[in-house]
Amino acid sequence: MVPAEDHYMLNNNHHFQLVLKGIEAGVYELDFDKKKFWWSSKFYELLGYKRGDIIPDKKRFLNEMVFPDDRKKLTDIFENYPKIEDHFIIDLRILHHNGNYRWYQLAGQTKTKEHGNPHLIGSLRDIQKSVEQQERNQKNELLLEEVGFMAKVGGFEIKLNPFSSTWSKEMSLIHDLPEDEDFVPNFEQSMQYVKPEYLSEVKNVINDALTKGIPYDIESKIITAKGREVWVRAIGKPVYDDKKEKVIGLRGVFQDIDAQKEKELAFKASVNLINEQNHRLMNFSHIVSHNLRSHATNLELTLNLIEMETDPKELAHLEENLRKISKSFNKTMEHLNEIIVIQAETNINRKSIKFKEVTKGILAALKAEIEQTGARIDYDFEACPEIDYVPAYLESILQNLISNGIKYRRPDISPEIHLKAYRQNQRIILEVSDNGLGIDLAKYGDKLFGMHKTFHDNPNAKGIGLFITKNQIEALGGKISVRSEVNKGSTFTVVF
Amino acid sequence: MDPVLLTCLIDDDEIFVYAMKKIINMKQLSLETITFDRVEKALDYLSEKQSEITAIPDVILLDINLPGEDGWDFIESFEQFSAEMIKKPKIYMLSSSANPVDQQRALSNKNIENYFVKPLSKENFQSIFGTWPA
Numbered sequence: 001m002v003p004a005e006d007h008y009m010l011n012n013n014h015h016f017q018l019v020l021k022g023i024e025a026g027v028y029e030l031d032f033d034k035k036k037f038w039w040s041s042k043f044y045e046l047l048g049y050k051r052g053d054i055i056p057d058k059k060r061f062l063n064e065m066v067f068p069d070d071r072k073k074l075t076d077i078f079e080n081y082p083k084i085e086d087h088f089i090i091d092l093r094i095l096h097h098n099g100n101y102r103w104y105q106l107a108g109q110t111k112t113k114e115h116g117n118p119h120l121i122g123s124l125r126d127i128q129k130s131v132e133q134q135e136r137n138q139k140n141e142l143l144l145e146e147v148g149f150m151a152k153v154g155g156f157e158i159k160l161n162p163f164s165s166t167w168s169k170e171m172s173l174i175h176d177l178p179e180d181e182d183f184v185p186n187f188e189q190s191m192q193y194v195k196p197e198y199l200s201e202v203k204n205v206i207n208d209a210l211t212k213g214i215p216y217d218i219e220s221k222i223i224t225a226k227g228r229e230v231w232v233r234a235i236g237k238p239v240y241d242d243k244k245e246k247v248i249g250l251r252g253v254f255q256d257i258d259a260q261k262e263k264e265l266a267f268k269a270s271v272n273l274i275n276e277q278n279h280r281l282m283n284f285s286h287i288v289s290h291n292l293r294s295h296a297t298n299l300e301l302t303l304n305l306i307e308m309e310t311d312p313k314e315l316a317h318l319e320e321n322l323r324k325i326s327k328s329f330n331k332t333m334e335h336l337n338e339i340i341v342i343q344a345e346t347n348i349n350r351k352s353i354k355f356k357e358v359t360k361g362i363l364a365a366l367k368a369e370i371e372q373t374g375a376r377i378d379y380d381f382e383a384c385p386e387i388d389y390v391p392a393y394l395e396s397i398l399q400n401l402i403s404n405g406i407k408y409r410r411p412d413i414s415p416e417i418h419l420k421a422y423r424q425n426q427r428i429i430l431e432v433s434d435n436g437l438g439i440d441l442a443k444y445g446d447k448l449f450g451m452h453k454t455f456h457d458n459p460n461a462k463g464i465g466l467f468i469t470k471n472q473i474e475a476l477g478g479k480i481s482v483r484s485e486v487n488k489g490s491t492f493t494v495v496f
Numbered sequence: 497m498d499p500v501l502l503t504c505l506i507d508d509d510e511i512f513v514y515a516m517k518k519i520i521n522m523k524q525l526s527l528e529t530i531t532f533d534r535v536e537k538a539l540d541y542l543s544e545k546q547s548e549i550t551a552i553p554d555v556i557l558l559d560i561n562l563p564g565e566d567g568w569d570f571i572e573s574f575e576q577f578s579a580e581m582i583k584k585p586k587i588y589m590l591s592s593s594a595n596p597v598d599q600q601r602a603l604s605n606k607n608i609e610n611y612f613v614k615p616l617s618k619e620n621f622q623s624i625f626g627t628w629p630a
Binding site: 308325 | 511
């Protein structure tokens with residue numbers, strides 16, 4: 001039986017009626033004693049009905065219309081009355097007339113004895129859209145967080161006047177800071193993670209972004225809270241006020257690009273290595289062709305002359321020349337072999353070698369020349385006594401540089417040669433300096449380490465030593481350079 | 497073509513120099529031949545003798561690949577005083593290997609007559625000395 005509409009106090013009040021019409025919420029009233037339930041027209045409408053389509057019934061509403069999982073929330077309120085005398089708001093799903101569950105917000109306030117029977121009065125709002133939106137937001141947020149985590153991308157925002165800054169969770173992770181900590185670094189604090197050599201660049205771009213509105217995209221290194229060095233890419237864009245006139249802040253992303261950057265650097269290094277090797281091989285093939293051709297030319301010429309010659313004395317001379325050609329040919333082949341070995345053996349085993357031991361061995365081998373020239377040779381390997389290197393190469397390099405120092409001495413003074421090894425920027429450096437003839441680098445600089453180039457009228461000079469030395473050093477990833485002054489001396493610097 | 501009286505050979509390869517001198521003498525291509533194993537020595541000689549017409553070679557055979565200053569350095573220095581020379585020698589550049597870069601560079605230089613690859617052929621000699629007796 002449908003209760004008379006005027007039984008309910010809400011329905012009786014003319015003002016309420018106006019209010020009910022004006023708001024986007026349904027209203028209900030539940031009379032516990034009489035177990036009666038009244039819905040406003042909007043209440044029906046929100047559930048897809050018209051008044052009269054169904055009869056509001058507490059039990060039926062609970063058991064047939066409220067989504068089973070949400071039923072308990074409401075049962076507690078409906079059944080435990082009057083223990084609950086407070087205001088309540090619950091979100092729950094209710095079966096719409098169209099057969100689908102929708103999200104609604106049900107609010108209520110109990111009314112006790114003063115109004116006669118205990119009542120529950122409240123409202124019903126359709127919150128389907130906002131729940132969907134909220135779900136979407138949560139999903140997006142999760143997705144963003146997940147994406148940020150996977151791509152190692154963090155976000156940051158700096159606001160001016162008053163200054164404030166915000167970091168996303170991933171920003172903290174990139175900096176090795178605990179993610180649960182609500183860390184809001186001020187400008188100076190955030191700058192303390194920038195590796196000092198990048199600090200001025202980072203400060204400059206941020207300053208330019210805030211004062212001149214210039215966006216930036218830079219790569220730099222940070223030192224994290226755990227002391228790790230990490231390559232990062234920071235992209236910043238100025239944020240303008242509503243009139244788009246004044247920069248009021250800075251917003252950007254911050255990405256951990258360490259893995260890519262290390263790969264990129266390794267790739268660049270290997271490209272350089274390949275280029276250098278290529279260059280050496282080109283150089284090498286050019287030299288091979290040139291040297292072999294010279295001998296072939298001489299052989300041909302001399303043989304032709306022998307055919308034409310009749311004078312026995314001249315013939316003897318030509319035969320002697322043939323022997324010389326054969327000897328030079330052999331010498332060239334030996335040199336070429338030596339170089340081929342260098343090209344082929346870049347991967348042979350390095351061993352820990354003591355500079356002092358190798359030097360002593362060389363000095364013993366050069367004893368005759370040292371005594372004959374009165375050369376004084378001293379060394380200082382205190383700062384770096386050892387090196388991991390191919391023993392035969394180190395021996396050859398040292399031998400070449402020391403014997404060059406003796407070979408190209410000034411005729412008027414006895415040679416002095418100093419050897420020194422030390423570390424710089426994680427590389428081992430060897431310096432060999434002499435007080436010899438020196439080299440006019442402006443004139444010969446580019447040819448010094450070439451093949452068959454000698455710069456002094458010296459019968460011992462074969463012009464191959466420095467070429468081999470350079471090849472050995474470069475084959476193992478090092479560099480050799482020289483500083484020199486004519487009649488003062490030379491200093492060769494090897495970066496291993 | 498005037499007969500070549502003085503030939504200058506600049507090359508550090510003693511065997512090649514010996515053979516060249518022998519060929520030039522046997523074929524009587526030049527009355528006299530002087531040789532230098534270094535560019536610096538040849539330049540010293542030429543700058544010193546620039547006004548002695550009989551001491552200036554008619555032909556210079558210049559190797560490219562030399563220790564110290566090379567054939568190109570010679571050309572560079574030579575160009576600085578050649579205008580003051582009483583006579584202008586014809587310069588031929590010689591090389592053991594046919595290097596297209598060197599060849600191009602030689603042929604585009606107005607001070608260089610030609611570029612030849614060692615050993616010189618009969619035709620090369622003929623174009624340098626204008627003769628090649630049987």
